[in-house]
Structure formats: structure tokens, C-alpha cells
Amino acid sequence: MTTEERIEELEEKLAKTPKNKGTETDLAKIKTQISLLKSQSAQRKAKKTGISAYGYSLRKKGDATCVLIGNPSVGKSTLLNKLTNAHSATADYEFTTLFAIQGMLKYEGAKIQIIDLPGILGGAASGTGRGKEVLSAARNADMMLIVADIKKPESKEVIVDELKKAGIYLNKAEPSISIKKTIKNGILVKSTVKQKLTRKTIAEILRIHKLVNAEIILYDTVNVEQINDAIIGNKKYAGAIYVYNKTDSISSQELLDAKEKILKNTFDADNHVFVSAAKDNLDELKSTIFSRLKLISVYTKKTNKKPDLENPLILKKGSTIKDACFKIHKDFASKTAYAKVWGSSRYPGQKLSLKYKLHHKDIIELCF
Ligand SMILES: Nc1nc2c(ncn2[C@@H]2O[C@H](COP(=O)(O)OP(=O)(O)OP(=O)(O)O)[C@@H](O)[C@H]2O)c(=O)[nH]1
Numbered sequence: 063m064t065t066e067e068r069i070e071e072l073e074e075k076l077a078k079t080p081k082n083k084g085t086e087t088d089l090a091k092i093k094t095q096i097s098l099l100k101s102q103s104a105q106r107k108a109k110k111t112g113i114s115a116y117g118y119s120l121r122k123k124g125d126a127t128c129v130l131i132g133n134p135s136v137g138k139s140t141l142l143n144k145l146t147n148a149h150s151a152t153a154d155y156e157f158t159t160l161f162a163i164q165g166m167l168k169y170e171g172a173k174i175q176i177i178d179l180p181g182i183l184g185g186a187a188s189g190t191g192r193g194k195e196v197l198s199a200a201r202n203a204d205m206m207l208i209v210a211d212i213k214k215p216e217s218k219e220v221i222v223d224e225l226k227k228a229g230i231y232l233n234k235a236e237p238s239i240s241i242k243k244t245i246k247n248g249i250l251v252k253s254t255v256k257q258k259l260t261r262k263t264i265a266e267i268l269r270i271h272k273l274v275n276a277e278i279i280l281y282d283t284v285n286v287e288q289i290n291d292a293i294i295g296n297k298k299y300a301g302a303i304y305v306y307n308k309t310d311s312i313s314s315q316e317l318l319d320a321k322e323k324i325l326k327n328t329f330d331a332d333n334h335v336f337v338s339a340a341k342d343n344l345d346e347l348k349s350t351i352f353s354r355l356k357l358i359s360v361y362t363k364k365t366n367k368k369p370d371l372e373n374p375l376i377l378k379k380g381s382t383i384k385d386a387c388f389k390i391h392k393d394f395a396s397k398t399a400y401a402k403v404w405g406s407s408r409y410p411g412q413k414l415s416l417k418y419k420l421h422h423k424d425i426i427e428l429c430f
């Protein structure tokens with residue numbers, strides 16, 4: 063029996079098993095066996111075909127990396143050229159871009175690397191065109207800019223689906239799960255929150271992965287799939303912005319109707335941006351990219367000097383004064399006693415400890 067046949071057999075078994083509390087462990091076992099077989103088969107295929115992101119992936123640079131991904135001819139290269147200093151060839155025929163091309167978007171002092179990828183079609187994840195290589199390059203990015211033509215908005219779903227098949231989850235928080243192999247005592251299940259799955263079921267899942275002695279700590283309420291993902295470790299969580307391009311090619315009434323239809327059933331309207339790469343200045347898209355990457359700019363100043371507004375420190379939202387010190391120089395954190403903060407502090411120049419969480423556009427003066 064081939065792996066594919068075995069997966070099919072297990073999927074049939076899963077469909078036939080009644081879903082209730084009494085069958086929870088059995089269902090979890092079948093799901094886990096399917097996950098395991100699928101990941102083994104994917105690994106084997108990747109080895110055989112030598113799939114790599116060669117020619118499609120570029121080294122990460124700057125404060126964060128975004129990729130432009132979508133069907134051919136939706137305007138990805140036009141967007142890259144407009145957002146950055148890059149010159150990626152654009153043309154009105156499909157598959158104009160054949161390799162990854164990069165540019166740097168400078169916004170609020172941040173340098174955001176944008177990578178233009180070749181267009182992909184439905185079926186990319188299972189090997190249509192150069193789809194697999196493109197999806198594999200997309201995995202490295204912090205954020206996906208999923209581009210669709212406003213006249214074919216449903217093509218966004220095709221791309222989301224392909225990314226999902228390639229193991230990339232969009233705009234979802236990664237559940238916090240820690241798994242450690244131990245030397246003895248079997249399987250220990252710990253949880254800081256209430257779980258729907260029983261300890262017995264969770265332990266069975268680990269056993270199928272051939273973990274005999276291990277400790278699993280769950281910091282979130284999780285399902286079988288999430289535990290499997292954490293053990294297999296081949297899933298990627300990334301942010302996504304859905305960019306509907308070529309708004310100039312339809313009338314303003316058609317645009318209103320299209321927006322209403324697209325946003326009607328979404329929970330995350332903030333992640334949808336409507337642009338004309340040909341006509342707009344793309345300010346809204348730039349600010350959405352910056353805010354969804356959860357970056358903040360923090361300015362530094364020296365004693366009795368004005369702050370340096372030209373070269374802010376770019377930090378992840380939630381960063382502390384200590385993180386800011388590290389970004390300047392790795393030795394700075396141990397040398398700094400406290401910092402004076404202007405902006406989010408209670409009063410200008412308030413002295414705050416290294417644990418203080420900074421906000422966008424704060425000004426700091428490090429004191430030794
Ligand atoms: N009307 C209009 N045309 C656009 C817009 N953006 C891009 N185009 C045109 O659409 C065609 C395709 O644009 P590209 O930027 O090459 O598209 P792409 O997504 O990079 O295509 P591939 O590299 O083939 O995947 C070109 O003729 C562009 O001039 C837009 O906002 N409005």
C-alpha cells in the first residue's frame with residue numbers, strides 16, 4: 063500500500079468515526095497518523111524533486127521582509143517599483159517576472175525589504191508551474207502582500223488556499239506550546255489554561271510521534287492539529303495584507319460595489335487595501351504595511367542635544383528600553399542604568415527603568 067493510499071484509508075476511517083467525547087482519543091490518533099504520513103510524504107517528494115527556493119528567495123535585509131504574491135499580471139512588479147527604488151520589468155503578458163526581484167521601502171525611518179515573486183496559479187502547492195519554488199521562497203517572509211486584480215477578487219482566495227497547502231498560516235497567532243524530550247517518567251502533560259482535549263488524548267498524540275519520555279506544556283487551548291504542527295514543526299505563521307489592484311480600471315460605482323462585496327464577510331477589514339499601482343501614491347498601503355508589521359520608530363538623543371529624527375531605531379512593538387540598547391550596541395544594555403523618555407512617559411523626560419515598554423515615536427536619552 064502506498065503512503066497516499068494509506069492516507070486515503072485513514073481519511074475514510076476518520077469520516078466514518080462518530081464525533082463525541084467517547085471517541086476523542088481515537089479521532090486524535092487517526093488525525094495524528096494522517097499528519098505524520100502527509101509530512102513524511104512531503105519530505106520525500108521535496109527530496110526527490112530537489113525543490114529549493116533557488117533563484118526565488120533572497121537574503122533577508124532591513125528591518126522586515128514582505129513578499130508580493132499573486133496570480134500573473136495582477137500588478138505585483140508595478141507595485142514593487144512604486145513602493146521602492148527597484149526596477150522590476152512589467153508587461154501586459156503573464157509570467158513577466160521569472161525570478162525574485164527586491165527593493166527597499168523606506169517608511170518612518172524603517173527599511174522594509176519587498177520581494178517581487180513570479181506569478182502563481184491554483185495548484186501551485188502541488189507543483190503547477192514554478193509554484194512550489196515560489197511558495198517556498200514566500201515562507202521566509204514576515205508578511206505576505208497578496209495581490210489580486212479588483213476585477214477578479216476571488217483570485218485572492220486561490221492564493222490563500224495555496225499558501226495554506228504549503229503550510230503557511232495567515233494572520234493567526236501561533237499557539238504557545240513547549241515540548242521537551244526527557245530521560246524518564248513517560249509523558250507529562252501540563253497546561254496553564256483549560257483544555258478541551260483530555261490528558262490521555264494529548265499523551266496518545268505524542269506517543270504516535272514516537273515520543274516516549276517527554277514534557278509538553280500548553281499555554282493556549284489547542285486542538286489536535288496544533289499539537290501535531292508543534293511536534294512536526296513545518297508550519298509557518300505570517301501576517302498578510304490583501305491588496306486589490308487596478309482600481310482605476312473600473313468605475314467608482316463598481317469600486318464601491320466590489321468593496322462592499324469583499325468586506326461583507328470579512329472579520330479583518332483592516333487587512334484589505336484597494337489601490338491603483340498605476341495612479342495612486344500608495345500612502346495607505348505603506349502605512350498598513352508598517353503598522354501590520356508591528357514596528358515602532360524610537361528616536362535617540364544625547365544629553366542637552368536635539369533628538370536625531372533622521373535615523374530612528376526600528377523595533378518590534380512591545381520592545382523595552384533594554385531592547386533599544388541592544389539594537390544600538392550589544393554592550394549598551396549592561397552599561398545603561400536608566401533612560402529619560404519623552405512621548406509615552408507620564409511627563410517629558412521621565413526617568414524609566416530598562417524594563418519600560420516603548421511606544422512609536424518615543425524619544426529616549428540613555429543614562430549611564
Ligand atoms: N490599469 C492598471 N493597470 C495596471 C496597474 N498595475 C499594473 N497594471 C498593468 O498590468 C500589467 C501587468 O503588470 P505587472 O506589474 O507586470 O504584473 P505582475 O503581477 O508583476 O505580473 P507577472 O510578473 O507576470 O506575474 C501591466 O501592463 C501593467 O502596466 C493598475 O493599477 N492599473
Ligand SMILES: [Mg+2]
Pocket residue numbers: 138139140150151152158159178179180181
Ligand atoms: Mg511581475
